[in-house]
Amino acid sequence: MSEVRSVSPIRQRHLWEQIADELRSAILLGEMAPGTRLITADLAERWGVSRGPVREALMALENEGIVVSTRRHGTVVGTTSIVDLEEVLSVREAIETFAASEVCNLGDEITQADLRKLGDLLKKIETEKEQGKYEAARNHDLDFHQALVDLAGNSRFSGIYRQMLSQNRHHVRAIDPARWPLVGWTDMRALHYAIFDAVVAGDEQAVRTAIAEHYRHARWRASEPFVEKVPSSSAPRRARRTGN
Numbered sequence: 001m002s003e004v005r006s007v008s009p010i011r012q013r014h015l016w017e018q019i020a021d022e023l024r025s026a027i028l029l030g031e032m033a034p035g036t037r038l039i040t041a042d043l044a045e046r047w048g049v050s051r052g053p054v055r056e057a058l059m060a061l062e063n064e065g066i067v068v069s070t071r072r073h074g075t076v077v078g079t080t081s082i083v084d085l086e087e088v089l090s091v092r093e094a095i096e097t098f099a100a101s102e103v104c105n106l107g108d109e110i111t112q113a114d115l116r117k118l119g120d121l122l123k124k125i126e127t128e129k130e131q132g133k134y135e136a137a138r139n140h141d142l143d144f145h146q147a148l149v150d151l152a153g154n155s156r157f158s159g160i161y162r163q164m165l166s167q168n169r170h171h172v173r174a175i176d177p178a179r180w181p182l183v184g185w186t187d188m189r190a191l192h193y194a195i196f197d198a199v200v201a202g203d204e205q206a207v208r209t210a211i212a213e214h215y216r217h218a219r220w221r222a223s224e225p226f227v228e229k230v231p232s233s234s235a236p237r238r239a240r241r242t243g244n
Contacts, residue, residue: 016056019047023057027066027077028169034079038067064163066170080174082223088167089222093215095161096145097208099152100195104204106151114151118196121147126189142168144192148199175222191217 023043026032038058044051058075061067068078103110121144128137142165149161191214198207 014053014056015049016053016060019043019049019053020057020060022047023061024064024066024166027061028166030173032077034077036077037073038075038077040075065167078170080171082171082174085168085171085174085222086219088164088171089215089218092145092161092164092168093211095157095164096149097211099149099154099157099161100199100207100211101204102152102154103148103199104202104207106153107202110151110199115200118144118147118151118199122192122196125192138172141188141192148195151199172222188214188217 023032023038032038040051040054040058043054047054058067058069062069062075066078067075069075121140124140125137125144128134128140146158146161146165150158152158191210194210195207195214198210
């Protein structure tokens with residue numbers, strides 16, 4: 001009799017996680033506009049569940065930063081802003097720089113399959129862009145960065161980074177729709193491949209430099225008026241918060 005191979009147990013997802021996924025998707029797709037009130041009783045009736053799982057789902061999304069709870073208005077879909085997007089990009093850069101440096105130092109622990117996964121995601125971005133599927137391309141773009149962070153094997157950093165990507169998807173909606181074609185893959189292609197090539201080579205300094213350049217460019221694209229080329233001699237001007 002052949003031996004049964006040991007496998008990891010299948011994890012059953014909680015109801016609140018499924019509800020959180022539904023809400024997150026609706027928010028990120030723009031089906032629930034910023035400021036929309038999220039009333040627990042109404043959501044519970046919508047999905048035919050008790051209020052408990054809905055409350056847990058809302059708390060999870062509040063931790064992700066895409067819904068906000070206030071005494072006056074209750075829980076609402078969070079507003080979007082360029083300033084918040086820039087802050088998210090800064091957190092992403094810090095985590096990704098640490099993770100990529102760790103990956104470069106792991107040597108043979110990083111397999112060819114791991115590297116192929118990263119390369120395949122870059123190819124998917126190009127394919128989706130060529131077909132005009134910009135939303136799918138942006139998702140593969142973020143998947144590439146998450147996969148890179150995951151390679152470091154630090155589950156806490158991976159979890160925090162995943163939250164940052166949810167906020168990234170949310171706040172990127174603050175960018176003027178007319179700029180969407182400009183916030184794309186064309187100019188970012190070389191920057192992504194510079195990160196990938198540095199990881200493949202295990203070159204820690206090169207990957208740090210490539211990530212810094214990537215995020216400098218990303219901040220410029222988010223907040224600066226469009227010009228032919230991103231300035232190479234100075235960092236982009238950071239937006240300032242106004243009001244409370």
